[in-house]
Amino acid sequence: MKYKDAGVDISSLNKVKKRIAQMARATFNDNVLTGIGLFGGLYRFGDKILVSSTDSVGTKLKIATLAGNHRSVGVDIVNHCINDILTLGAMPLFFLDYIAFSELDPGILLQIFEGLSRACQTAGVALIGGETAQLPGYFQANDYDLVGFITGVVGDGELLTGSGISPGDILIGLPSSGLHTNGFSLVRRIFLKEKGCDLSDRFPELNKNLGEELLTPHRLYLNEVSRVRSLVKGIVHVTGGGFIDNIPRVLPEGLGADVYLDRWEVPPIFRLIKELGSVPEEEMYRTFNMGIGMILVVGEDLMSKVLELSGGFKIGMVVDRPGVQLQ
Known part of the structure; x- marks a missing residue:
């Protein structure tokens, strides 16, 4: 069995991402330092470089719903996002979340935020805001989507882009x-x-x-x-x-x-x-x-x-x- 058999076609998605990257590049200005494809986007802000990334927990959320345990998924998304910007040498500053659902038990929502808060505290990251979106008729009862957004900072001399990598490393x-x-x-x-x-x-x-x-x-x-x-x-x-x-x-x-x-x-x-x-x-x-x-x-x-x-x-x-x- 392959991932495609489960409904995820990585090769096809990668082709679409190349076209998306072309459209994104049309919005860039002189402060954008790289194209699409690294683990985070780079934007010059004064003498520093801001590094941002976003991701979702994905269908691991289905496992959390079946298990009736939603505390770990908040930790998942915070850690995943921080790890992404670490690849560019950035240290995390602040985090935002997006949670979407149609009908969700308030206790589940509190479990999710318990994990988000705990993970942000562990990493020394401020959870400064987010969006809790109720979308009637869009999800099944107690199904939801959880997305994270991270911003960090790195100095010019600390930025990691892999440009210095050579054979034998x-x-x-x-x-x-x-x-x-x-x-x-x-x-x-x-x-x-x-x-x-x-x-x-x-x-x-x-x-x-x-x-x-x-x-x-x-x-x-x-x-x-x-x-x-x-x-x-x-x-x-x-x-x-x-x-x-x-x-x-x-x-x-x-x-x-x-x-x-x-x-x-x-x-x-x-x-x-x-x-x-x-x-x-x-x-x-x-x-x-x-x-x-x-x-x-x-x-x-x-x-x-x-x-x-x-x-x-x-x-x-x-x-x-x-x-x-x-x-």
Whole structure:
């Protein structure tokens, strides 16, 4: 089974995104520093650069609704958005949310905001506003959408765009906490529809029930990046598109990467998905983080120091040809 079989066609969406990027570029002024495609947008403001990004929790929300537990999804969206702008060397300033629903139990709304508030406090980010939109007839009862918007700041000399990356640079992987917020349409198709599992089911490979495993919050990498951002050349947030689509986003044109699959142990949840859904290996690495939530790109001379400071491990190398090869 592939992600497309669950209703998500990454290749088709990428083609549309290229056309969207062309239309977006028509709105740019001299303060916009990059095109569409990085993990955040860059806008010069005086002697600083503002970095903004937006994302949604996606269909992980369906799991939260089935489990009756909505506290973790607020943490998910805050951490996901912060991680995106960390890839550009930015430190987060403030966060806004958008929640849309038709009919929603007030208790659910409070659970969501409990997670949002807790995650913002942990990261030292101000939750300065948002939109709570009631849209009658648009959603099923107690279904909702949750979107986050983050703005951070970085100095000229601290900006990371990957432009200095060269062949021979090292990829250092930082462990994920689980699925994070990607691939849930395929996960739901496999576990809930094809296999008829219940979220209370337990698998010998997992140390918690299925629902608890799937709702494990997205890991925040703020502390790790803060320790090493002056030492690295680029950072990859392994989100939708997995290794195959995300690593090239930070590489100069013409360069690619070899990823050494024997350098870390893939967590059991990913092995279960692959086995139960008969998902091809390359599709797994194009859909999920496979246990690596963030990748640091560093020169070989600084590898040992970054490994020590970040707690990561070497998982690959930048090479002088385009594309990502799994070895």
